[in-house]
Amino acid sequence: MSVQTDAPTTLDVRALGVTAVNRALRALPDGAQATLVEVRGAHNLAVGLTNKINITINGNTGYYVAGLCDGPDVTINGSVGWGVGENLMSGVVRVRGNASESTAATAHGGLVIVEGDASSRAAISLKGGNLAVAGNVGHMSAFMAQAGTVLVGGDAGDSLGDSLYEAVVYVGGKIRSLGADARVEELTEADIAKIREMCAAAGFDHINPENVTKVASAKQLYNFDALKNQRY
Amino acid sequence: MTDHDDITPALRESATYPTEMISHIQSMSRSGRYEIRGWGAKRQVPSFDDLSFITASLSRYPLEGYRERCETKTVLGSRFASKPLELDIPITIAGMSFGSLSAAAKDSLGRAATAVGTSTTTGDGGMTEEERRASKHLVYQCLPSRYGFNPEHLRMADAIEVVVGQGAKPGGGGMLLGQKVSERVAKMRTLPAGVDQRSASRHPDWTGPDDLTIKIGELREATNWEKPIYVKFGATRVFNDVKLAIAAGADVVVVDGMQGGTGATQDVFIEHTGIPTLPAVRLAAEAIREVGMTGKVQLIVSGGIRTGADIAKALALGADAVSLGVASLIALGCNSPYYESDGEQIDVTADYAALGTAPGYCHECQTGACPVGVTTQNPELSKRLDPELGARRMTNYLKALTMELTTLARACGKNDVHHLEPEDLVALTIEASAMAKVPLAGTSWIPGQSF
Numbered sequence: 024m025s026v027q028t029d030a031p032t033t034l035d036v037r038a039l040g041v042t043a044v045n046r047a048l049r050a051l052p053d054g055a056q057a058t059l060v061e062v063r064g065a066h067n068l069a070v071g072l073t074n075k076i077n078i079t080i081n082g083n084t085g086y087y088v089a090g091l092c093d094g095p096d097v098t099i100n101g102s103v104g105w106g107v108g109e110n111l112m113s114g115v116v117r118v119r120g121n122a123s124e125s126t127a128a129t130a131h132g133g134l135v136i137v138e139g140d141a142s143s144r145a146a147i148s149l150k151g152g153n154l155a156v157a158g159n160v161g162h163m164s165a166f167m168a169q170a171g172t173v174l175v176g177g178d179a180g181d182s183l184g185d186s187l188y189e190a191v192v193y194v195g196g197k198i199r200s201l202g203a204d205a206r207v208e209e210l211t212e213a214d215i216a217k218i219r220e221m222c223a224a225a226g227f228d229h230i231n232p233e234n235v236t237k238v239a240s241a242k243q244l245y246n247f248d249a250l251k252n253q254r255y
Numbered sequence: 256m257t258d259h260d261d262i263t264p265a266l267r268e269s270a271t272y273p274t275e276m277i278s279h280i281q282s283m284s285r286s287g288r289y290e291i292r293g294w295g296a297k298r299q300v301p302s303f304d305d306l307s308f309i310t311a312s313l314s315r316y317p318l319e320g321y322r323e324r325c326e327t328k329t330v331l332g333s334r335f336a337s338k339p340l341e342l343d344i345p346i347t348i349a350g351m352s353f354g355s356l357s358a359a360a361k362d363s364l365g366r367a368a369t370a371v372g373t374s375t376t377t378g379d380g381g382m383t384e385e386e387r388r389a390s391k392h393l394v395y396q397c398l399p400s401r402y403g404f405n406p407e408h409l410r411m412a413d414a415i416e417v418v419v420g421q422g423a424k425p426g427g428g429g430m431l432l433g434q435k436v437s438e439r440v441a442k443m444r445t446l447p448a449g450v451d452q453r454s455a456s457r458h459p460d461w462t463g464p465d466d467l468t469i470k471i472g473e474l475r476e477a478t479n480w481e482k483p484i485y486v487k488f489g490a491t492r493v494f495n496d497v498k499l500a501i502a503a504g505a506d507v508v509v510v511d512g513m514q515g516g517t518g519a520t521q522d523v524f525i526e527h528t529g530i531p532t533l534p535a536v537r538l539a540a541e542a543i544r545e546v547g548m549t550g551k552v553q554l555i556v557s558g559g560i561r562t563g564a565d566i567a568k569a570l571a572l573g574a575d576a577v578s579l580g581v582a583s584l585i586a587l588g589c590n591s592p593y594y595e596s597d598g599e600q601i602d603v604t605a606d607y608a609a610l611g612t613a614p615g616y617c618h619e620c621q622t623g624a625c626p627v628g629v630t631t632q633n634p635e636l637s638k639r640l641d642p643e644l645g646a647r648r649m650t651n652y653l654k655a656l657t658m659e660l661t662t663l664a665r666a667c668g669k670n671d672v673h674h675l676e677p678e679d680l681v682a683l684t685i686e687a688s689a690m691a692k693v694p695l696a697g698t699s700w701i702p703g704q705s706f
């Protein structure tokens with residue numbers, strides 16, 4: 024039987040279990056489409072995939088949905104638990120609802136979009152990936168973020184960008200407080216172009232690219248020097 | 256003139272302020288910072304040296320040292336993994352990052368491990384191509400920093416080790432000072448070259464044992480349930496931590512005692528945290544037994560393992576395997592007064608002196624200026640370690656350790672090193688007896704237990 028790349032596959036998470044669903048997804052050829060139903064908050068759905076497929080998840084998921092992926096595009100029609108798109112290498116992960124903690128943690132590539140709010144530690148240790156959140160992000164977001172871009176349409180919680188390295192954060196709303204070694208910088212033309220590009224990719228039209236606050240590293244903690252009264 | 260006027264009073268060192276402490280205080284008063292260094296705890300703690308084997312005599316008979324086989328095969332990860340690790344010896348190489356170690360050192364360890372049929376482990380900073388190529392069995396670490404963490408490498412690994420902590424710094428994060436963050440190291444870790452690289456002490460996407468259960472589930476799903484999953488932590492609340500790691504789904508638990516080495520950590524952490532490896536093994540084995548997982552979940556211990564005797568004692572107390580850190584660096588030439596080039600010995604005591612130390616005393620791995628090319632990213636210094644020679648030395652060391660181990664096991668009448676048991680041991684000190692729960696030599700007494 025030849026596999027029809029255009030016939031969508033429907034997988035019932037409740038009936039099959041997470042492991043069988045992930046195996047079925049892994050077996051799909053590039054270009055295939057799959058829809059996951061009866062999700063019921065299951066953890067670890069669609070993780071570690073490398074095939075270029077389109078996955079739609081109908082329902083709320085638990086932890087790590089689309090984590091460790093390097094290929095598929097995943098849309099979640101619901102809210103997600105911790106670590107959506109964690110360590111993502113490529114692909115687009117779209118959350119139509121809200122996201123819990125550590126959204127896009129350590130993502131190396133790709134784009135994670137949250138249409139609602141994301142809780143604390145969003146983009147923690149980001150390593151080159153991109154995160155776009157339409158609403159607010161919680162405290163300690165972009166903690167130790169090394170590379171990549173974070174766009175927040177709403178407000179950011181306490182200690183934004185603590186111990187940032189080279190990642191950049193753009194915030195449309197208010198920032199409750201900045202973390203150690205984070206500072207506000209002037210927007211450049213390149214920043215505005217980047218924000219515009221991310222808004223377009225995420226489908227956000229509520230952010231004025233020229234009216235966001237840019238947060239980057241002050242680079243005062245790059246080298247340890249106790250005599251400078253560094254705040255660790 | 257009185258009788259005692261001509262007696263020069265002996266210099267009297269203070270026990271509270273010995274010269275070492277004076278220099279420590281003065282160094283802090285000058286720099287305003289704590290000392291960061293390599294290696295593990297340098298002070299004396301109760302250890303395997305405080306135990307002795309009561310080998311066979313009239314009541315037990317030994318195996319023939321040179322004729323009767325003594326099995327050393329070790330299987331790790333048989334609980335859930337469809338492809339457990341099958342090692343020829345119970346002696347593995349601990350996780351040490353490329354970055355803290357030179358590429359030549361990593362290469363040497365990989366080749367040696369392959370030659371004797373055991374595993375090596377990546378470290379903070381990810382997997383290098385050379386390391387994967389050199390190592391038949393490679394364990395891939397998942398650390399809090401996730402520097403260089405790559406799902407492709409996860410699939411290329413033979414086992415996965417989730418690192419919660421290390422014996423040298425339980426509860427602490429990592430550190431790689433700027434002088435070791437070379438272009439290549441920086442690129443692998445997605446960092447600017449030359450920064451003092453700090454790594455987090457908590458994982459970015461989970462906290463606590465319930466989350467760990469899900470995290471382990473994710474790693475299994477991402478690798479098709481093939482690979483053994485280890486959970487490694489520094490020895491602190493060992494009994495509870497082992498039970499929690501097992502409940503979270505670990506195939507293998509790795510417990511690193513307070514003597515455990517490091518590439519760079521605060522001295523205050525190295526010397527003042529955790530419990531020694533000796534009680535850690537016993538506690539871990541008890542925890543595994545209590546949850547009915549003996550033989551199903553394997554225990555690897557590390558922290559100050561140097562000899563076949565240490566390994567035999569760890570196995571007798573319940574470990575399935577051990578891991579070597581600092582001892583493997585020493586085998587490669589760490590703390591040697593010279594390095595070898597084309598069969599010639601080149602003296603480097605001056606280079607040790609430049610670091611304020613001497614062969615036999617060095618713990619300056621954090622500087623990146625390792626006189627023998629083991630823990631450096633400096634291309635010139637790296638050349639001082641010839642990977643071929645390093646591999647040969649390490650292979651010899653692993654073989655000799657195995658011979659020491661089987662010698663002791665045979666003398667205890669065991670045809671498999673995994674049959675060594677606490678009944679084969681006695682303690683030489685009351686402390687060791689209490690910690691290992693084996694009787695004080697010549698008595699049937701174990702402190703804390705009724706007669």
Ligand SMILES: Cc1cc2nc3c(=O)[nH]c(=O)nc-3n(C[C@H](O)[C@H](O)[C@H](O)COP(=O)(O)O)c2cc1C
Pocket residue numbers: 293294295349350351352355356377378379396418420421422487511514515516517518519557558559560578579580581582620630
């Ligand atoms: C140079 C060096 C680098 C290390 N790097 C790591 C690391 O990246 N990850 C880790 O889990 N442990 C690391 N460790 C600790 C070892 O994995 C191991 O737990 C310890 O060395 C065992 O104790 P021993 O050195 O007394 O054998 C390192 C140790 C050394 C000596």
Ligand code: SF4
Pocket residue numbers: 293294584588589590591617618619620621624625626627628629630
């Ligand atoms: S000789 Fe090299 S590896 Fe050994 S302690 Fe000194 S710096 Fe570290």
